[in-house]
Amino acid sequence: MQAFDFVSARSVDEVVAALAAGGERARPLSGGTDLLAQMKEGRRSYATVVDLKRIPALMEVRIGDNGLWLGASVPCHTVNNNADIQKMYPALHDSTGLIGGTQVQGRASLGGNLCNASPAADGIPNLIVHSAVAHIAGPNGERQVAVEDFCTAPGRTVLQNGEVLVALEFPAPVKNFGAAYLRFIPRNEMDIAVVGVGASVVLSSDGQTIESARISLGAVAPTPLYVKAAGDALAGQPVSEETFEKAAQIAWEAAKPISDMRGTIAQRKHLAGVLTKRALRIAIDRARGTKTVDSLGRLNGNG
Ligand SMILES: Cc1cc2nc3c(=O)[nH]c(=O)nc-3n(C[C@H](O)[C@H](O)[C@H](O)COP(=O)(O)OP(=O)(O)OC[C@H]3O[C@@H](n4cnc5c(N)ncnc54)[C@H](O)[C@@H]3O)c2cc1C
Numbered sequence: 001m002q003a004f005d006f007v008s009a010r011s012v013d014e015v016v017a018a019l020a021a022g023g024e025r026a027r028p029l030s031g032g033t034d035l036l037a038q039m040k041e042g043r044r045s046y047a048t049v050v051d052l053k054r055i056p057a058l059m060e061v062r063i064g065d066n067g068l069w070l071g072a073s074v075p076c077h078t079v080n081n082n083a084d085i086q087k088m089y090p091a092l093h094d095s096t097g098l099i100g101g102t103q104v105q106g107r108a109s110l111g112g113n114l115c116n117a118s119p120a121a122d123g124i125p126n127l128i129v130h131s132a133v134a135h136i137a138g139p140n141g142e143r144q145v146a147v148e149d150f151c152t153a154p155g156r157t158v159l160q161n162g163e164v165l166v167a168l169e170f171p172a173p174v175k176n177f178g179a180a181y182l183r184f185i186p187r188n189e190m191d192i193a194v195v196g197v198g199a200s201v202v203l204s205s206d207g208q209t210i211e212s213a214r215i216s217l218g219a220v221a222p223t224p225l226y227v228k229a230a231g232d233a234l235a236g237q238p239v240s241e242e243t244f245e246k247a248a249q250i251a252w253e254a255a256k257p258i259s260d261m262r263g264t265i266a267q268r269k270h271l272a273g274v275l276t277k278r279a280l281r282i283a284i285d286r287a288r289g290t291k292t293v294d295s296l297g298r299l300n301g302n303g
Contacts, residue, residue, distance in 0.1 A: 001040050007050045012057055012137045012166055015050050020139050020162030022048040028164055030058075030073040031107030033100065034116040057166055058111070063088070067172040072111025072165040080105060089130050089170055090286050091179035091198055095122040098183070111165050117151040117223070118192075124151065124224040125198030125216035126181045132170050138163035148216070148226035176203040176211075178287025180279045183218070184271050186262075193219045194263040195271040197251070199279035203239070207288045210234045215247060215276060220255035220268050227254045230276065244280050248273035 009015040019026050026048040029035055038044040052058045052073045062069040063084050070079070076096035079085055086093045092110070099108050099122055113123035114134070127147040134145045139162040147168070150157055159165065179200035185191035196218030202211045213234035217225045230250040237243040257268035 001036075002042075002045055004039075004046055005048045007048060008054055009050050009052065010054055012055060012164065015052060015055065015164045016137055016139055016162050018048065018050045019164060022046075022050075023161055026050060028052050028115070030109040030112035030115075031075060031104075033104050033108040034112060034118075052164070060167070061085075065172060068170040070110065070168045070170070072115075072167055073109045074111070076100075076105040076108050076110065077102070079110070088173050089179070091126045091129060091181045091200065091283070094181035095126045098122060110168060114147065114150060114168070115157055115159065115165055117153075117155050117157050119151075119154055119222055119224065120193045120196065120219035121224065122181070122183060122193055122196055122218065125196050125218045126179070127168060128216035128224065128226050129179050129181075129198040129200035129214040130170050131214065132168045134165055135167045135169060136163050137166050142166075144169075148224075151223040154222050174202055176205065176207065176287050177201070178203070178283040178285065180282035180286065182275045182279045182282070184275060192262065195219050195255075195257075195268050195275055197272065197275035197279045199276065199283045201234070201280065201283045201287055203284065203287045207284075208239055210237050210239060210243065210284075213247070213280075213283075215251060215280075217251060217255055217272050217276075220257040220272050225254060227251055229254065234280075239284055244277040247280060248276045251276040 007018045025046055027046040029049045029051045058071040058073040060071040076099050079096040110123045113121045132147045134147055134150050136143050145158055181198045183193040183196035198216040201213045204211055213231040215227045215230040230247045233246050233250055252269050252273040255269045255272040257265050259265050
């Protein structure tokens, strides 16, 4: 491991000052489960690492009438064990529960997952379908960016020199809301997603019509994708296999993957469609508060 200066910041202002002073050679540290591995392997090199975990604003979890305020460095473990978050934002737990194992989840954060900006990050599609907004602080003050606009390229984000992600804010869920995240990996755990899909829906009061929906895809483009067209196609449609099929077709078209050691273009596009249908079925099941899907996300065992 290379030598670096370690700054244990106690306030957002201290982080911003340390990052601005260090420029490109300074980097924030949340759980370190990406950053320290990258530095240890020599893939990244920084002169200064600024620890965020002692800053109250970045470790805060606040649930109220306006929704959820999740500090950027809150570990996945805390999200996993918060019953309110699980109930109100059901898909978040789908990803925080599968990022690494128990030890990694004790350190890894959703903020770090987002700022690392991997196209295959398991946390990001869920932030998108839950309409999360990134709260950013920097030398020029504070600003907000919708999570779907946060990642700009593999490993790159909208964050400018001196800026830090302070928190993720989620709107309060409306009635009959459900969400889910699914990924495909060649083994059962501890692997990078070949494709990941997040889906959220708001159903009519009788649970038979989709009033609105959001779909997001991971690992099929240089950044996680918000597929607005798929959500638009679902709005106003009955809950049916035909409706799911339309959304799956749009997801298939939106997916622009590469072929690599984990999967081919054809396989990834196919998976984007299949997982869209399955994630939708689970999201609908959760919105209805029923258990009509099987372990593959098949509605009443069909499809
Ligand atoms: C064994 C293992 C298994 C893993 N499995 C998965 C998996 O299944 N799915 C998955 O998606 N990932 C996985 N990961 C990767 C990693 O755990 C996640 O991406 C995690 O969410 C990163 O969070 P962190 O808090 O550790 O980030 P860090 O490593 O602290 O930071 C990641 C990047 O974001 C920057 N950063 C962090 N916080 C901020 C902030 N507040 N403001 C600005 N920049 C910031 C850092 O400078 C760094 O560049 C795994 C890692 C390990 C070691």
